[in-house]
Amino acid sequence: MNKHLSLSLILAVFAGMTFFSCQSDPQQAATDAAPQLDSAFLVQTVAELSSDTYQGRMPFSEGERRTLAYLQSQMQAIGLQPGNGESYFQAVPMVEITGVAAPLMQVKGHGKTLDFELGEEYVAQSPQVKENISIEDAELVFCGFGIHAPEYGWNDFEGIDMKGKIAVVMVNDPGYGTTDSTFFKGNTMTYYGRWTYKFEEAARQGAAGVLVIHEAGAAGYPWFVVKRSGSGARLYLESEDNNASLCAMQGWISTPAVKELLAAAGHEPDAVFAQAKAKGFKALPLGMNASTSIQNSLKHDVSQNVAGLIRGSEQPDEYIIYCGHWDHMGIAAPVDGDSIYNGALDNASGTSTVLTLAKAFVNAPAKPKRSILFLLVTAEEQGLLGSAYYAQHPIYPTKQTVAALNMDGMNILGAMKDITITGYGQSELETMAEEIGKTQGRYVLPDQEPEKGFYFRSDHFNFAKVGIPAINAKGGYDHLEKGREYAMQKKKDYTYSHYHRPSDEFRPDEWDFAGMFQDMELYYLLGSQLANSNKWPSWKEGSEFKAARVADGR
Numbered sequence: 434m435n436k437h438l439s440l441s442l443i444l445a446v447f448a449g450m451t452f453f454s455c456q457s458d459p460q461q462a463a464t465d466a467a468p469q470l471d472s473a474f475l476v477q478t479v480a481e482l483s484s485d486t487y488q489g490r491m492p493f494s495e496g497e498r499r500t501l502a503y504l505q506s507q508m509q510a511i512g513l514q515p516g517n518g519e520s521y522f523q524a525v526p527m528v529e530i531t532g533v534a535a536p537l538m539q540v541k542g543h544g545k546t547l548d549f550e551l552g553e554e555y556v557a558q559s560p561q562v563k564e565n566i567s568i569e570d571a572e573l574v575f576c577g578f579g580i581h582a583p584e585y586g587w588n589d590f591e592g593i594d595m596k597g598k599i600a601v602v603m604v605n606d607p608g609y610g611t612t613d614s615t616f617f618k619g620n621t622m623t624y625y626g627r628w629t630y631k632f633e634e635a636a637r638q639g640a641a642g643v644l645v646i647h648e649a650g651a652a653g654y655p656w657f658v659v660k661r662s663g664s665g666a667r668l669y670l671e672s673e674d675n676n677a678s679l680c681a682m683q684g685w686i687s688t689p690a691v692k693e694l695l696a697a698a699g700h701e702p703d704a705v706f707a708q709a710k711a712k713g714f715k716a717l718p719l720g721m722n723a724s725t726s727i728q729n730s731l732k733h734d735v736s737q738n739v740a741g742l743i744r745g746s747e748q749p750d751e752y753i754i755y756c757g758h759w760d761h762m763g764i765a766a767p768v769d770g771d772s773i774y775n776g777a778l779d780n781a782s783g784t785s786t787v788l789t790l791a792k793a794f795v796n797a798p799a800k801p802k803r804s805i806l807f808l809l810v811t812a813e814e815q816g817l818l819g820s821a822y823y824a825q826h827p828i829y830p831t832k833q834t835v836a837a838l839n840m841d842g843m844n845i846l847g848a849m850k851d852i853t854i855t856g857y858g859q860s861e862l863e864t865m866a867e868e869i870g871k872t873q874g875r876y877v878l879p880d881q882e883p884e885k886g887f888y889f890r891s892d893h894f895n896f897a898k899v900g901i902p903a904i905n906a907k908g909g910y911d912h913l914e915k916g917r918e919y920a921m922q923k924k925k926d927y928t929y930s931h932y933h934r935p936s937d938e939f940r941p942d943e944w945d946f947a948g949m950f951q952d953m954e955l956y957y958l959l960g961s962q963l964a965n966s967n968k969w970p971s972w973k974e975g976s977e978f979k980a981a982r983v984a985d986g987r
C-alpha cells in the first residue's frame with residue numbers, strides 16, 4: 434500500500450472518531466467537557482515531523498532550524514501566545530566538549546604502583562570548560578555508594594573532607610538486590626543510584642574527581658556501554674563558572690581494577706563492598722594517589738526550547754506544564770543504507786501530542802483557570818539538557834508551577850488496559866491519573882522495570898529535581914484485545930529493531946493510534962482537572978523530591 438493512500442485512510446477513520454468524556458461527577462462535568470482532540474491533526478503532525486525534511490531534528494543542524502520554524506508556526510496557527518515574553522523560544526546555550534583522557538591512570542601508594550588502562554579499566558571525562566585538565570596525586574577515597582540522603586539517615590561522606598580528592602563509589606543504591614522496600618526503595622532504584630547523582634554529589638562535596646565502580650547488574654548495562662560513553666563529543670549546558678563547580682574528572686572504573694586497588698591498599702574487596710551496604714559505613718581513605726589528564730576541545734553553540742502559553746482566566750500566575758522533547762539524533766552512521774534518524778516515535782509522537790493538546794485547550798468552550806505552558810524542549814537525547822536548562826532558568830517560577838506532564842514516545846501498539854506509571858510511588862499525580870484511568874476502564878501498573886531507574890531518564894525528571902510534581906504515564910503492557918504477552922513482545926521488538934535507529938520511522942500502516950489517543954485523552958483530563966482547581970498535588974512521603982518542594986514553600 435502506498436504511504437499516502439494509507440495515511441489518508443487513517444485520517445478518514447479518525448476524523449469520524451469521537452472521544453467519550455467522564456460525566457459521572459456533575460461537579461467535574463464542566464471541567465471535563467468532551468475534549469476536542471483533533472486526531473487527524475495529531476497524525477499529520479507526526480508524519481510531518483518525522484519526515485526526512487527535518488533531518489532527524491538534531492540540535493545545531495539545518496534540521497533544528499526547520500523544526501523550530503515549523504513548531505513556532507504551529508503554535509501560532511493553534512493560537513497559543515508566545516511562552517517566553519514576546520518569543521516562542523528560550524535560548525539554551527551549550528558547549529560541546531570532546532575529551533580525551535590519558536592512556537593510563539597511574540595510582541601510587543603503600544610502596545606500589547598500579548597502571549589502569551583507558552577504555553579497559555577506566556574512562557574519564559571532564560565537564561569543565563577548559564582545555565587542559567590535570568589530576569596530580571589526588572588521594573583516592575572509597576565512599577561506599579557516594580550518597581548523602583537525609584531522609585534515609587544515610588551519609589557516605591560523614592566526617593570526611595573531599596577537597597582535592599577522588600571519590601570511588603559503587604553504582605546503584607544500598608537497596609539494590611534487597612527485598613526490604615523501606616530500605617531506600619528496595620530493588621527499585623532511587624535517584625541516589627544514578628551515576629548522574631553520584632557525579633553531582635561528589636561535586637557538592639568538593640571532590641576533584643569521581644569514579645563510579647562499574648558492575649553490570651547494578652548499573653543495568655555492560656562495560657562496553659560505559660566505554661563508548663567515555664569517548665567522543667558530549668554536550669553540556671553553559672554556566673557562569675564554566676562548570677568549575679563540577680568535578681574536574683568524572684568517570685568509571687571497572688570492578689577488577691577497583692578490586693586490585695582495594696587489595697593494594699590492604700583491604701579485602703568483597704568485605705569492603707559488604708560494609709558499604711550497611712548503615713553506619715564510614716568512608717575509607719585508601720592511602721593511594723591517582724594521576725591522569727584529560728584534553729578537552731570545545732565548541733560553543735545555542736539551541737532552543739519552544740514554549741507556547743494559554744493564560745489562565747482566574748489564577749494566571751499558576752502553571753501546568755505539558756512537555757516533550759522535539760530533538761532526536763540527526764544524520765549519523767547509516768543502517769541498511771539509511772542515515773536519517775527520524776525519531777518518529779522518539780519523540781515526534783510526543784511533540785505532536787503536546788501540540789494536539791494545546792489545540793484542544795485553545796478550542797475548549799471555557800478557558801482554563803490556571804495557565805498552561807506547552808513546552809517542547811531540546812537536547813533530551815544529549816542528556817536531558819533542554820529541560821535541565823528550563824528547570825534552572827524557569828520562565829515561570831517553580832513554586833508557581835503546579836505539575837509537569839511529560840510525553841516521550843507515545844504508545845503505537847493500540848488501546849491498552851493498563852496505565853504504566855514510570856517511577857510509581859512518587860506523587861499524588863499518580864492517584865489522579867489512576868482515577869481518570871478508571872473512567873476509561875483502565876488500571877494502573879507500576880513501573881515494570883523499576884531497577885533500571887527510567888524515572889530519571891526523561892525530561893519529567895528535571896522538573897522533579899526542582900520539586901515540581903512530574904509524571905510520565907502511558908499504556909503499554911496489557912493490550913486491550915491481545916493481552917500482556919502480545920504487548921510485551923511488541924515492545925521488545927520495537928526496542929530491538931527501531932529504538933535509536935534510522936528505522937524509527939512513521940509507518941501509518943503499522944501504527945495503531947488508538948492507544949496514543951487513549952493516553953492523550955488521559956493527559957487532557959489530568960491537565961484540565963489541575964488547571965481548573967486550587968489543588969497543589971504533592972510528593973509522597975519518602976520521595977527523594979519532596980524536600981525541594983518543601984523548600985519552595987509548598
Ligand SMILES: [Zn+2]
Nearest residue numbers: 779780841842
Ligand atoms: Zn525520547
